[in-house]
Amino acid sequence: MTPVNENYLKLPGSYLFSTIAKKVDEYKAAHPDTEIIRLGIGDVTLPLCPAVIEALQKAVAEMGTAEGFHGYAPDLGYSFLRETMANEDYVARGCHIEPDEVFISDGAKSDSGNIQELFAENAVIAVTDPVYPVYVDSNVMGGRTGTYDEKTGVWSDVVYMPCTAENGFIPAFPDRVPDVIYLCLPNNPTGTTLTKDQLQEWVDYANDHGSVIIFDAAYEAYISEPDVPHTIFECKGARTCAIEIRSFSKNAGFTGLRLGATVIPKDLKRNGASLHDMWARRHGTKFNGAPYIVQRAGEAVYSPEGKKQTGEQVAYYMENARLIREGLEKAGYTVYGGVNAPYIWLKTPGVSSWDFFDYLLDNAHVVGTPGSGFGPAGEGYFRLTAFGTHENTRAALERIAKL
Ligand code: PLP
Numbered sequence: 296m297t298p299v300n301e302n303y304l305k306l307p308g309s310y311l312f313s314t315i316a317k318k319v320d321e322y323k324a325a326h327p328d329t330e331i332i333r334l335g336i337g338d339v340t341l342p343l344c345p346a347v348i349e350a351l352q353k354a355v356a357e358m359g360t361a362e363g364f365h366g367y368a369p370d371l372g373y374s375f376l377r378e379t380m381a382n383e384d385y386v387a388r389g390c391h392i393e394p395d396e397v398f399i400s401d402g403a404k405s406d407s408g409n410i411q412e413l414f415a416e417n418a419v420i421a422v423t424d425p426v427y428p429v430y431v432d433s434n435v436m437g438g439r440t441g442t443y444d445e446k447t448g449v450w451s452d453v454v455y456m457p458c459t460a461e462n463g464f465i466p467a468f469p470d471r472v473p474d475v476i477y478l479c480l481p482n483n484p485t486g487t488t489l490t491k492d493q494l495q496e497w498v499d500y501a502n503d504h505g506s507v508i509i510f511d512a513a514y515e516a517y518i519s520e521p522d523v524p525h526t527i528f529e530c531k532g533a534r535t536c537a538i539e540i541r542s543f544s545k546n547a548g549f550t551g552l553r554l555g556a557t558v559i560p561k562d563l564k565r566n567g568a569s570l571h572d573m574w575a576r577r578h579g580t581k582f583n584g585a586p587y588i589v590q591r592a593g594e595a596v597y598s599p600e601g602k603k604q605t606g607e608q609v610a611y612y613m614e615n616a617r618l619i620r621e622g623l624e625k626a627g628y629t630v631y632g633g634v635n636a637p638y639i640w641l642k643t644p645g646v647s648s649w650d651f652f653d654y655l656l657d658n659a660h661v662v663g664t665p666g667s668g669f670g671p672a673g674e675g676y677f678r679l680t681a682f683g684t685h686e687n688t689r690a691a692l693e694r695i696a697k698l
Contacts, residue, residue, distance in 0.1 A: 300436070302435055302436050302437065302438045303435075303436055305435055305440075305442070305443055306432060306435050306436070307443055307445065307448075310428070310432075311428055311664070311668040311669070312335075312336055312664075314668075315335055315336075315652075315662065315664065315665075315668075318652075318653075318656070319331065319333075319656070319662055322656055322657075329660050330660060331656075331660045331661075331662060332660065332661050332662070332683065332687050332690060332691040332694075333662045333683070334619075334661060334662060334663055334679045334680050334682075334683055334687075334688070334691055335662040335663050335664045335678075335679075335680065336664070336680070337483065337545070337637070337638070337680050337682060338550050338682060339544070339545065339548045339550055339608075339612075339682050340682055340683060340684060341548055341608050341611060341612075342548070343547075343548050343549075343552070343592075344547070344548070344601065344604035344605055344607075344608060345600070345604060346595045346596070346598055346600040346601035346604050346605075347547060347548075347592045347595050347596065347601065347604075347605075349595065350591045350592045350594065350595030350598075350601075351588055351589075351591070351592045353591070354587060354588035354591040354592070355588055358587065358588065365587035367583055367584055368583070368584025368585060368586065368587055368590065369584055370578055370579050370582055370583055370584045371395075371398050371399065371575060371578055371579070371584075372397065372398060372399025372400075372556070372584070372585065372590065373399070373587065373590045374394060375590070375591075375594055376397075376399055376590045376593055376594050377394040377395065377397040377399060378394040379594050379597050380394075380397045380541070380556055380597075381393055381394040381396070381397050383597045384525075384526060384541065385526060385528055385558075388525060388526060388528075388529060389529070390526060390528035390529055391528070391534065392528055392558055392560065393561075396558055396559060396560050396561060396571060397556050397557075397558050398556060398557045398558070398559065398574060398575070398578055399554070399555075399556050399584070399585050399590060399593075400554075400555045400556060400557060400578075400582065400585060401553040401554065401555065401582075401585050402542060402543075402544065402549075402553045402554065402555040403511060403513045403540045403541065403542035403544070403555040404429055404555075405555070406540050406555055406556075406557045407427070407429050407430060407433070407477075407509065407511055407540050408429050408432075408433035409433070409577070409581075410509055410538065410540070410557065410574075411433050411434050411437045411439070411475070412437065412577060413570055413573050413574060413577070414437075414439075414474060414475055414507075415474075416437065416438050416439060417439070418439060418474040418475055419439075419452065419454060419471065419472075419473045419474045419475070420434050420439055420440070420453055420454065420473060420474070420475045420476075420477065421453070421454035421455075421456055421469055421473030421475070421476045421477065422453060422454070422455060422456065422477045422670070423455075423456045423457075423458045423466050423477070423478065423479070423482070424455040424456060424457045424458065424669075424670040424671060424672040424673070425458065425484050425485065425666060425669030425670040425672055425673030425676070426477065426479070426669055426670050427479055427483050427484070427511065427669070428668070428669065430477040430479075430509070431450065431453060431670075434453070435450070439452065439453075440452050440453050441453070447671055448667070448670065448671045449671055454469045454471055454473045455670070455671070455672070456469055457671075457672040458482070458485060458487070458672065459672050460629070460631065460642065463487075464482070464485050464487035464631065465489065465493060466478075468500055472504045472506065473506055474505075474506055474507065475506065475507050475508075475509060476497070476501060476506050476507070476508045476509070477508075477509045477511070478494075478497065478508055478509070478510050478511070478527075479510075479511035479513070479514075480494065480510070480511075480512070480514075480523075480524075481514040481515070481517055481518060481523070481632075481635045481636035482514075482632075482636065482638075483513070483514065483636070483638055484638055484640060484664065484666065484669045484673065484676075484678040485631060485632055485638065485640040485676075485678075486616075486631060486632015486633050486634075486635070486636035486637070486638035486639055486640050486678075487631055487632050487635075487636070487640070488518070488523050488635045488636065489523070489524075490522045490523060490524075491522055491523070491524040491529060491530065492522075494524050494527060494529075494530055495530045495531065498527065498530040498531070498532050498533050498536060498537065499532065501536035501537070502532050502535055502536045505565065506536065507536060507537070507538065507563070507565065507570070508527065508533075508536055508537045508538070509537075509538050509540065510526075510527040510537050510538065510539045510540065511539075511540045512525070512526060512527070512539055512540065512541050512542075513540070513541070513542040513544065513545055514545055514635075514636050514637065514638075515541070515546070516545060516546030516605070516609050517545070517609060517612075517613065517635055517636050517637055518635045519613070519634060519635055520634065520635055523635050526539060527539055528558075528560075533560075534560040534562040534563065535560075535562045535563060535564075536563065537560075537563070538557060538558065538559050538563065538570065539557070539558040540555065540556075540557050540558075541555055541556045541557070541558065542554075542555045543555060543593050543596060545637065546596070546605055546609060547593075547596045547601075547605045547608075548605075548608060549589075549592070549593070552589050552592060553585070553589065554585055554589050554590065554592070554593045557574065559571040559574050611685075612637045612681045612682055613637070613681065614685065615637075615681035615682070615683060615685060615688040616632075616633035616634075616636075616637055616638075616639060616681035617633070618685070618688050618689060618692060619633060619639045619679055619681060619688060619692065620633040620634075620639055622692035622695070622696065623639065623641055623679075623692070623695070625696065626692075626695055626696045626698075627644075628641045628642065628644070629641065629642040630642075633681065637680055637681040637682060638678055638679070638680055638681070639678070639679045639680075639681070640666070640676055640677070640678055641676065641677050641678075641679065642675065642676060642677075643666075643675055643676060643677050647665075647667065647674060647675070648665035648666040648667040648668070648673065648674055648675060648676060648677055649665045649667065651663075651665065651677050652664075652665045652677070655677075655695070658698055659691070659694035659695050659697075659698060660694065661691045661694060661695060663677050663678055663679045663680075664677070664678040664679075664680075665677060665678075666678060679691075
């Protein structure tokens with residue numbers, strides 16, 4: 296009998312959002328006339344902006360000509376995009392990142408799930424709790440997480456760093472020193488973030504202990520406060536301890552186009568091995584490049600029109616975030632996030648996260664995401680997203696206010 300990767304069999308239940316979709320489908324089947332408003336999944340709703348569409352159309356036309364046809368893309372990314380990202384995301388912010396330290400990919404989910412391959416099977420990983428589920432699940436598949444306790448939702452070998460209202464959503468340094476530390480800032484799901492000084496402490500910690508930080512910057516475009524870093528490379532010493540993952544999904548609506556990048560400085564070495572070179576090797580073997588037309592579309596995000604138009608989209612979503620924050624506060628809820636992120640994290644009124652999910656679906660026909668789905672410390676919280684339309688967001692809040 297062919298042996299299978301038994302680590303997969305350890306994964307509990309289905310992916311959080313599949314469970315939610317199933318519950319909503321069942322509810323819809325039982326109540327076909329009910330209009331459900333979805334403020335659950337973090338998918339965007341606005342169409343791609345004109346600058347991106349123009350770049351796509353131009354690239355598509357090129358592909359139909361002998362001179363403009365592009366076959367396999369360079370597996371690490373086209374230099375036009377690697378240079379643009381290095382300059383716009385890093386050099387323009389005073390950070391030292393070179394174009395060949397930017398690896399273009401098909402999105403932050405793949406990269407944040409695949410990056411664990413660079414670390415040994417016995418590497419100890421640390422995650423903030425609650426957390427974007429991909430970091431933990433991909434390490435389960437990699438065999439690093441030990442055994443799962445169904446009752447507590449805790450993996451025996453994972454270092455959890457709770458982020459709750461009690462500690463202001465600021466993770467404390469763990470008792471056990473981890474080898475790999477996942478930080479997503481601004482955070483999904485809590486919508487909270489760290490200041491540059493707070494992040495600097497983590498960079499210093501990682502350098503002092505030889506840990507590597509995987510920094511997921513998917514929500515960077517939503518930062519509105521001046522003391523919040525847009526990249527971990529704003530911190531001194533990050534080149535020797537950090538990997539940054541970027542996405543085009545939330546800043547420019549590429550959730551269906553697929554484009555992202557991982558930045559690994561050449562100074563990042565562990566036991567003499569260059570993580571930059573290892574990722575280049577991995578990418579070269581397992582990835583055949585993001586499509587030319589999509590990389591041209593990504594380049595257009597950084598054009599003056601692209602910046603203006605995507606900035607307007609982010610502002611549109613952040614207006615929803617404001618509506619949700621203020622509406623929930625008025626209705627008596629305690630809320631967090633929504634200032635530097637498109638997520639609002641609310642305290643459930645004395646009930647479990649899943650009970651509140653059912654309550655909101657039954658009574659307001661609004662779908663959100665139960666906090667406990669993101670980790671044990673998410674119990675008693677609930678996430679709403681700002682990615683709906685203004686109309687739906689307002690309607691959802693009116694319904695919640697009436698409860
Ligand atoms: N990282 C975080 C923290 C996310 O919340 C998401 C999507 O919701 C992703 C990565 C996935 O991004 P992408 O669409 O680029 O794969």
